[in-house]
Amino acid sequence: MLAHSPSSTSRSGTIGLGPKETHSPYLPYASHSELPDLADTQQPHITVVVRPRKSRFEGLANAYSGVSWILGFKEKYSLALLIFFGGALIGFCLGRTMMMSPANVRELTVSGEWFWYRKAVYKPCIFIHIYASIISGIFAVFQFIPAIRRRAVILHRINGYMTLALLIPSTICGSVVARRAFGGDLNVQSAFYTDGILIVFSAGMGITNVRRTRTHRKWMLRTVAFASVPITARLTTISARHIISDIGSYYAVWRCDQLRYVMTDVDEVSQLYPQCTQPGVNLAKTFVAVHAAVKGNGLEYGSTVRLTFGMSLWIAIVIHVIGVEIYIRKTESSNQHRRGFVLEKYADDVDDGESLTGDR
Ligand code: HEM
Structure with a gap:
């Protein structure tokens, strides 16, 4: 209360405000003349600081910054x-x-x-x-x-x-x-x-x-x-497989010995891929075209992967090469x-x- 009373300050002289008033670092007021006159108001001086409530996002952002700081x-x-x-x-x-x-x-x-x-x-x-x-x-x-x-x-x-x-x-x-x-x-x-x-x-x-x-x-x-390129390629190939299946006109080449390893029913093979069941055929040197369809049998599903995986890998390589170079340049401050x-x-x-x- 001493600080708020002009009379007490001048009496005690501790604040040192003379004719040429200087600012005291211990008072919230710039000069003696700015001091409020409590005699006028007779009210205690209370300052209420209202802080806005923290939103949930602010809390999350603070937690994020905290973890980021701890991890360096x-x-x-x-x-x-x-x-x-x-x-x-x-x-x-x-x-x-x-x-x-x-x-x-x-x-x-x-x-x-x-x-x-x-x-x-x-x-x-x-x-x-x-x-x-x-x-x-x-x-x-x-x-x-x-x-x-x-x-x-x-x-x-x-x-x-x-x-x-x-x-x-x-x-x-x-x-x-x-x-x-x-x-x-x-x-x-x-x-x-x-x-x-x-x-x-x-x-x-x-x-x-x-x-x-x-x-x-x-x-x-x-x-x-x-x-990590093959991981992105696997994601790209999922959509690519569906797209080529919807288009419906894509075929992949299979070697007969590999085809017969997957499709073990000889009658089915002779019906769908008769070249692979011809008498005396060299299975390792005979090839057939298999329709690509994600919802088809194992062969048809395998064809969708064969047709799309190379393209997906190349796309992923381009994305990763560009992405990592951008990151390296953006984080030059770490250097x-x-x-x-x-x-x-x-x-x-x-x-x-x-x-x-x-x-x-
Ligand atoms: C962190 C990186 C990688 C992981 C965790 C990983 C994991 C695997 C796994 C678990 C398989 C077994 C097949 C499957 O799961 O479908 C596989 C297959 C294969 N991986 Fe990777 N791989 C990685 C990177 C690579 C890289 C960089 C190459 C090439 C240089 C590669 C080439 C292959 C090949 C050719 C296959 C056989 C694909 C198949 O016929 O199914 N992989 N990989």
Whole structure:
């Protein structure tokens, strides 16, 4: 109350307002003359601060910012991207864990695929690919959490080497299997090989630049983006399969021995594909056209996958290449470090291994 009474202030002199009044930092008023005269109002001075009620979205936004801060992200949208793309990668890998059972690979891969994968050349490759890609896909996501890099760089290194030790053999084995995947069409093969080369090349660049953290980060982002191409391709192929089935005039080529492996009823084969049941026919050298229809039998469904998978892979490669480059350019600020009050750009060719644990 002392502060609100002009008489008491001048009496005590503690506020030090003389003829030349100066502002006191301890009073909410700029000068002595601004002090309210309580004698006029005789009311206690109460300030009520009304805060607007927090909306649910504000609460969510605060929770999001909190988690983003704890995980160490600098860009607002990085956590959202991690949830979306990392979630898709982990979700896909967990969803395909059922393929870790050999019986499921035989039963659940697209019709006709097991005809090739049961053979000695491909069998170990498909299983190495399935096991290694699922495990490495799950572990890869943790490499993109900045808090782990900053607070437990050793964990980042161990997990990184483990992920790569699985990802590279998985990609090589995937590429071996690609020779026969989905009919062994050149379109499918070339797309898988291109993706495989992109993955191994970027992973190699990432490893060789392990001490140049900015360059390392870019190549590792690319590696995971390219490794996820087949996931986007699987999504694209779903709509493409329905579109070509609705159009109704698409046919895929099947080799008779593979066709008869899928369609075991000889009468049915002789009715629908008589070339495959001719006496003395060389089944490995005779080919027939099978109509593509998602709601048809195993052969017809398999034809829709054969016809659309190569195209879907190419589309996915383009999307992932452009997408990851946009992300890398948008997050250039992550390639800066703090010197006093100034953010300075790191040169890519500077050996800044020390900053692995720094503000990045
Ligand atoms: C994180 C990335 C990947 C995961 C989790 C993954 C997982 C799998 C799984 C579980 C299968 C078994 C078939 C199925 O589930 O339908 C499979 C098949 C296959 N994968 Fe991958 N894969 C990945 C990336 C790649 C890459 C980068 C390539 C090529 C370089 C590749 C090539 C293949 C091939 C050719 C097949 C056989 C397709 C078939 O005939 O069904 N995959 N993959």
